[in-house]
Amino acid sequence: MHHTKPHRRPGLSKSRITSFEQCPKKLWLSVHRPEFAQYDDGAKMRFVGGNEVGEIACALHPQGVMVDAEPDLTTALATTARLLGEGHPGPIFEATFQHEGVLVRVDVLERSEGDAWRAAEVKSSTGVKDYHRGDLATQVWVLREAGLELESAAIRHVDKTFELTRTGDYAGLFADVDLLDELEDTIAGRAVLVQQARAVLAGEEPELEMGDHCSSPFECEFAAYCGRDLPSGPEWPVTVLPRGGGKKWQKKGIENLLDLSPDNLSGTNAQILAATRDGVPFHDAEGARREMAKWGWPRAWLDFETIAPAVPRWIGARPYQQIPFQFSLHLEQEDGTITHHEFLTCDGSDPRRACAEALVQMVPGDATLIAYYAPFERRVLRDLAGWEPDLAEPLLAMAEATVDLLPVTRNNWYHRDQRGSWSIKAVLPTIAPELDYATLEVKDGGNAQMAWHEAADPGCSILRREALADALKAYCERDTWAMVVISKRLVE
Structure with missing residues (x-):
């Protein structure tokens, strides 16, 4: 196992790379101007739900061990290295790895045959979403560069057909979708993507037009900041027409x-x-x-x-x-x-x-x-x-x-x-x-x-x-x- 020394430049994480893929300006603002972020109640509810799901995913493996991030992530890196060095049988929760200053924490790392491991990223959604693929690709790239052999890399999502039949018994709540083979091309492109993200962070605030990327895959918490100087547009834009009725008029150049x-x-x-x-x-x-x-x-x-x-x-x-x-x-x-x-x-x-x-x-x-x-x-x-x-x-x-x-x-x-x-x-x-x-x-x-x-x-x-x-x-x-x-x- 080899771990590179932490870099002095702003650290990159899986979520920061996801931000970069949504919009380079979102990444820049999240690092350099976090005070401009505005979060809605929906984001808070998703956070609560995500934590609950994560706790259950760990509780299903009572023999697992949690890697703490206290007092900081340097400790988490050292703890992970020690567990692997000691041949811990797993599962390991929040196993922490770093490569080229990109730091990831793996929700569940389970030992497979021999020296191979199975990584699972736990999601509170009921299926695989597009942005999950990028998340997982970043993790696999870092894990492999840190010297880990992976047999599978899965999104572990909530199975919506699960029904609770005994209080506290959540066996069967999750379904795994292994994406390792499907993601090889994306994983291969991560090194270049990380360089691009670094270049954005090292520069001035990017100038980007607002558009569909402001709400996909997430409502951007910097939308109000980015829109502050936009001309307010007509009082009655064609977008008030329901069910997307204004889109065809916008395509024809009519806004009012x-x-x-x-x-x-x-x-x-x-x-x-x-x-x-x-x-x-x-x-x-x-x-x-x-x-x-x-x-x-x-x-x-x-x-x-x-x-x-x-x-x-x-x-x-x-x-x-x-x-x-x-x-x-x-x-x-x-x-x-x-x-x-x-x-x-x-x-x-x-x-x-x-x-x-x-x-x-x-x-x-x-x-x-x-x-x-x-x-x-x-x-x-x-x-x-x-x-x-x-x-x-x-x-x-x-x-x-x-x-x-x-x-x-x-x-x-x-x-x-x-x-x-x-x-x-x-x-x-x-x-x-x-x-x-x-x-x-x-x-x-x-x-x-x-x-x-x-x-x-x-x-x-x-x-x-x-x-x-x-x-x-x-x-x-x-x-x-x-x-x-x-x-x-x-x-x-």
């Missing part, structure tokens, strides 16, 4: 929606142009009345909040399956009476049984359930029926009786401030600006998941958990009340 004429567009896109140009919302009250006339009474306006952990927590659950921990229900009678009902559990216990019982108790058997994007609520109800067979009949009946307010809204209402979106967060301010989500502590589904995770943590204080519960209730109630308000406005 108001440069199009009504003859250029049809259907919804024509309505969007007219509402944007005139400032008068498109509103077909008659159409909305016709669609909603088919809905029976009483009406149960329903919204679930869910968590979808990569690692299933409870028996019968699969990776990323939506588990409802909360719902809000506005129950409306034909005479106009409306009562509010709710369910929430955020103490970390399995919420499914209590949620199913609350639904059966609170939703009248003859009710029409109304959701905003009903496929989601229907799926949650059907999953609950599968988990709670004694309550399956009423739960499946609810799924059958669920109708969707979203297409009714899309067909009969458009205000230019929606900017091409019919999400409830986009529609509500155009109908009832006083019901603003910005004033709430929990503002969207991502916030709700973060709040549940914080409240469910055993270290969360009782006072903090109560505050989070109040914030979750206020948010979920706002969602169902928003549906009631929107439906009233549509038929006026």
Whole structure:
């Protein structure tokens, strides 16, 4: 085994090389101007999920040994060299290697026959993604240059068909895809790629146009920084046309929606142009009345909040399956009476049984359930029926009786401030600006998941958990009340 001495120049890691492949400027900024990075909640949730998945991957090998990075990575390099020198049988977790100043840590290194090893890079996704290939190629290049013989190099991803049958038993949660043969060409090109990355880091900030690479394979945390001096463009760009409807006009050099004429567009896109140009919302009250006339009474306006952990927590659950921990229900009678009902559990216990019982108790058997994007609520109800067979009949009946307010809204209402979106967060301010989500502590589904995770943590204080519960209730109630308000406005 030979380890080169650490270099004085900025170190490169697997993730930094991934950044370089996405965009050289992203790499430069991450090293020289990290203070300009802005991370969203989605990135934080992915980080939480990734850590959980990594811990389980290690726990499946109780005889394995973890290479600590404390006090620094020089220690990790020395520990790895010592373990290999002593002939450790493996597995070794976070085995650390370096070549040409590129440092990698291998999630799981398992001994094979003779002197060969099997390397596995653990991912929380349910399959191999393109950028995983570059990650793995960098690792293999460094490992081989450090003198390690590899029999295989795999992406170890979550198997979405796995179902938890015994608490804490995660055997079978992962599937391996060996990519060693497929990646030989990429591995061969790593030395040149690393030189290019070094050259970028040694120079001035690269000048690069913004484009698709700003969001693929990751939303770049420097996008706001790079876009700060861009001309803001037209107030109503053609990109407000939904489902990518603006792309074909951009290709023709048209950026401003108001440069199009009504003859250029049809259907919804024509309505969007007219509402944007005139400032008068498109509103077909008659159409909305016709669609909603088919809905029976009483009406149960329903919204679930869910968590979808990569690692299933409870028996019968699969990776990323939506588990409802909360719902809000506005129950409306034909005479106009409306009562509010709710369910929430955020103490970390399995919420499914209590949620199913609350639904059966609170939703009248003859009710029409109304959701905003009903496929989601229907799926949650059907999953609950599968988990709670004694309550399956009423739960499946609810799924059958669920109708969707979203297409009714899309067909009969458009205000230019929606900017091409019919999400409830986009529609509500155009109908009832006083019901603003910005004033709430929990503002969207991502916030709700973060709040549940914080409240469910055993270290969360009782006072903090109560505050989070109040914030979750206020948010979920706002969602169902928003549906009631929107439906009233549509038929006026």
